[in-house]
Amino acid sequence: MSKIDYSLSGYNRPILETPNGEKKLLMHSCCAPCAGEVMEALAVSNIDTTIFFYNPNIHPKEEYELRKEENIRFAQKLGMDFIDADYDKDNWFDRIKGQEDEPERGARCTTCFDMRFEVTAKYAKNNGFDLISSTLGISRWKDMNQINGCGVSAADSYQGITYWDFNWRKQGGSSRMLELSKRENFYQQEYCGCVYSLRDTNRWRVSRGREKVERGVKFYQEAMKSLDK
Template sequence: MLKIQTPNGENKVLLHSCCAPCSSAIIECLLENGIRPTIFYCNPNIYPQEEYEIRKNEAIRFVTSKNLDFIDADYDYAHWLHTIKGLENEPERGGRCLKCFILRLTETARYASEHGFTLFTTTLASSRWKSLEQINKAGEQAAALYPGTQFWKQNWRKGGLQDRRNELLKEYDFYNQQYCGCEFSMQMKKKSV
């Protein structure tokens, strides 16, 4: 298991979670290293709402199996659409993704600030389909809006976590989505098939 420690020495972290498959190995890693995550599920980008509910329920199933707290940030797809307006045709890793990350991580930082967390991080940094540079930029911008919070820039792709993710995917028989979640990535996925 990857050996990690928080950048500020805290033993708790608010973990923005995009889905159960991406979160599972990270949650295990945090627990193995004596760090207790509270899971913050903020994903208004997921489309349609039925997809959102499936992913949320899978995340709840795993989180409750570990006796951890799960926070549902609610589903506000209309707000997300308004936020990314004009960027609908951007490719993956383009401007739409950055705006999306900023929205979701700003909500995470806000929750952290209001609920006594000094540190937050995201499972988005586990996906090889996402730009770590964009994720870190979004996290740092979010933390800057809420003094007293810090974004933990952690590359969750390394240290065997991808292999463990795949093992847990089978072990828990997780629903494994085939697109990032937004309707525009789903449309692009369909066009490329």
């Protein structure tokens, strides 16, 4: 049996069906590299998608603006509406207090996801959306069950709101995510966005004789490959 080609050039994208039959979706997005593959899949499926950018976890502000502007650029390319939510960093730090040393995928991440999905679900309820989802789950660095649990919990707080827990990684989604990021020349980084993720990533890099993360530089994978040679 020949191997299926799931690359951007070889993959015949299917028409996606939403869980409640809606053709209007509020999609929480964390950054363009994660969102790009998801956004293209939704565009092909003619799902009326509005991108909701609420990520007060991203620090510092300059990093937040870089990631947001890349996401805006791709949304404009696809003709998708883009909601720039408040940079609510003080509230985020208050919510995270006491969990600073939790590991990646631990309780701190749950608190962070809860906060971001709560605001997404509230916006959906107040602005005529019945369906929400998130691009967070496409990254292999994240726990999909943790993300979907937070999304479902937030949606359940508002009558009539459904969280779409589609597995965006399947059938080569994660690989196309990276391929599309290179094609679109997206700015991307090696840490999720928060100062604690940056701290832990830098500790890991230093322990292996690598330089600390250099913010503002595109395609960190290429830099890592050169270090491995």
